[in-house]
Amino acid sequence: MASSEVPQPPMGMLAELTHRCPLQCPYCSNPVALERRRHELDTATWQRVFAEASEMGVLQVHLSGGEPALRPDLPELVQACADAGLYSNLITAGVNINRARLETLADAGLDHVQLSVQGATPEVTDHIANMSGAHARKRAFAAEVTALGLPLTLNAVIHRANLHQIDDFVELAIELGARRLEIAHAQYYGWALVNRAALMPSREQVMSALERVEAVRERLQGRLVIDAVMPDYHARLPKPCMNGWGRQSLNVTPSGKVLPCHAAETIPHLEFWNVADHGLREIWYDSPAFNAYRGTDWMPETCQSCERKEIDWGGCRCQALMLTGDAAQMDPVCEKSPYHDEVQTLAVLDAAGDADFTYRRFARTPEGA
Amino acid sequence: MTAIQESDIVRLPRGVRLREDKQRGGWVLLAPERVFQLDGIAQTVVSEVDGERSVGTIIDRLCDTYQAPRERIAEDVTTMFAGLIEKRVLEVM
Numbered sequence: 001m002a003s004s005e006v007p008q009p010p011m012g013m014l015a016e017l018t019h020r021c022p023l024q025c026p027y028c029s030n031p032v033a034l035e036r037r038r039h040e041l042d043t044a045t046w047q048r049v050f051a052e053a054s055e056m057g058v059l060q061v062h063l064s065g066g067e068p069a070l071r072p073d074l075p076e077l078v079q080a081c082a083d084a085g086l087y088s089n090l091i092t093a094g095v096n097i098n099r100a101r102l103e104t105l106a107d108a109g110l111d112h113v114q115l116s117v118q119g120a121t122p123e124v125t126d127h128i129a130n131m132s133g134a135h136a137r138k139r140a141f142a143a144e145v146t147a148l149g150l151p152l153t154l155n156a157v158i159h160r161a162n163l164h165q166i167d168d169f170v171e172l173a174i175e176l177g178a179r180r181l182e183i184a185h186a187q188y189y190g191w192a193l194v195n196r197a198a199l200m201p202s203r204e205q206v207m208s209a210l211e212r213v214e215a216v217r218e219r220l221q222g223r224l225v226i227d228a229v230m231p232d233y234h235a236r237l238p239k240p241c242m243n244g245w246g247r248q249s250l251n252v253t254p255s256g257k258v259l260p261c262h263a264a265e266t267i268p269h270l271e272f273w274n275v276a277d278h279g280l281r282e283i284w285y286d287s288p289a290f291n292a293y294r295g296t297d298w299m300p301e302t303c304q305s306c307e308r309k310e311i312d313w314g315g316c317r318c319q320a321l322m323l324t325g326d327a328a329q330m331d332p333v334c335e336k337s338p339y340h341d342e343v344q345t346l347a348v349l350d351a352a353g354d355a356d357f358t359y360r361r362f363a364r365t366p367e368g369a
Numbered sequence: 370m371t372a373i374q375e376s377d378i379v380r381l382p383r384g385v386r387l388r389e390d391k392q393r394g395g396w397v398l399l400a401p402e403r404v405f406q407l408d409g410i411a412q413t414v415v416s417e418v419d420g421e422r423s424v425g426t427i428i429d430r431l432c433d434t435y436q437a438p439r440e441r442i443a444e445d446v447t448t449m450f451a452g453l454i455e456k457r458v459l460e461v462m
Binding site: 008009011012056057059060062085087089111112114149150151153179180221222225227 | 382383384385386388390392393397399401402404454455456457
């Protein structure tokens with residue numbers, strides 16, 4: 001950004017309460033090196049972080065993970081959001097929250113539940129999540145959510161192994177009484193990057209999926225809100241990642257590191273500050289990581305002279321590093337990038353493969369979990 | 370677009386909240402994973418929604434506030450409400 005410009009405060013915060021999770025989805029956006037339980041922030045620190053977030057202008061908090069319900073103090077954390085006036089969104093796998101616990105969360109002031117569904121049928125969900133009985137538990141959980149009158153969103157991350165189920169996801173969302181359905185193409189970071197060759201759909205599959213979503217969206221207007229997250233590698237234009245680096249949202253990891261996006265730690269030269277050492281406001285405005293790619297000053301010439309520079313914000317920094325070796329390059333998905341053809345080729349090759357899933361797990365180490 | 374009657378009573382569904390945004394100024398409608406920033410007029414109209422007043426009553430009250438022709442206000446209000454209903458941040462009871 002121009003040095004005289006003061007950044008706007010963030011609107012949203014992703015709070016990764018834990019990296020522990022009963023599911024093992026191969027498309028997980030968590031880092032491959034998962035943070036362990038003993039490094040997780042305590043209740044009081046999260047409560048302080050929520051209060052600070054609200055004071056600085058955050059409006060919505062997404063309580064996520066891993067599986068946030070594995071934190072015994074989840075009701076207190078929801079309460080802390082409510083006390084601070086924050087809109088709380090629980091992002092859950094929905095396999096370990098019983099009726100009584102859900103009631104406690106609702107009473108604490110929970111505003112919204114986003115339930116992940118890995119497939120539209122038991123076979124697909126249980127295979128992708130690598131958990132037998134997961135689909136049935138999710139259905140039962142969804143019924144409890146709507147019975148309590150809480151608004152429900154279904155989130156389906158789609159890829160080669162479930163892309164044929166788009167219409168079934170829509171049916172499921174309606175049947176379960178969801179108000180909103182997110183159909184999100186897998187984005188290749190963290191575990192999804194490890195599994196790219198097992199997840200990548202072909203260009204034809206992507207195009208047909210996009211058409212399906214558009215057709216259904218029109219048909220169900222006013223009944224079901226359908227939001228789509230676009231596929232990336234097959235595209236012509238980059239995604240406006242995070243709507244710009246350090247522009248609207250921040251992400252706090254289980255151990256308290258504050259990141260501009262959940263994958264930012266893949267950029268090794270960045271210095272991330274921790275809520276244990278700094279106030280959230282100070283981190284947002286002054287930390288080196290947040291200022292590294294904020295605004296447009298850092299952009300290469302092709303972006304600087306592009307009319308979309310404040311639409312795409314240069315695309316994704318993590319992807320630029322991963323695919324070009326330089327985080328300050330334009331996103332290689334962009335057709336103006338010299339790497340664009342390489343990315344397209346990579347997608348075609350991955351889509352043609354038949355790799356198996358590498359399920360998301362903590363690494364086995366002598367120190368244990 | 371959803372047809373809306375003056376006799377309809379509307380409310381914000383659970384999970385949708387109207388609040389002031391002190392940091393940025395103005396008011397916002399907080400909804401599932403969305404934030405709608407409201408201008409002054411939208412805020413005045415949405416503030417009238419209390420789950421008891423009918424659309425017609427809301428229009429009458431806004432006529433008093435704005436001293437404008439009822440027909441115009443009725444059109445603006447029903448258009449705005451229909452848009453919010455489509456986004457599922459307002460519902461007819």
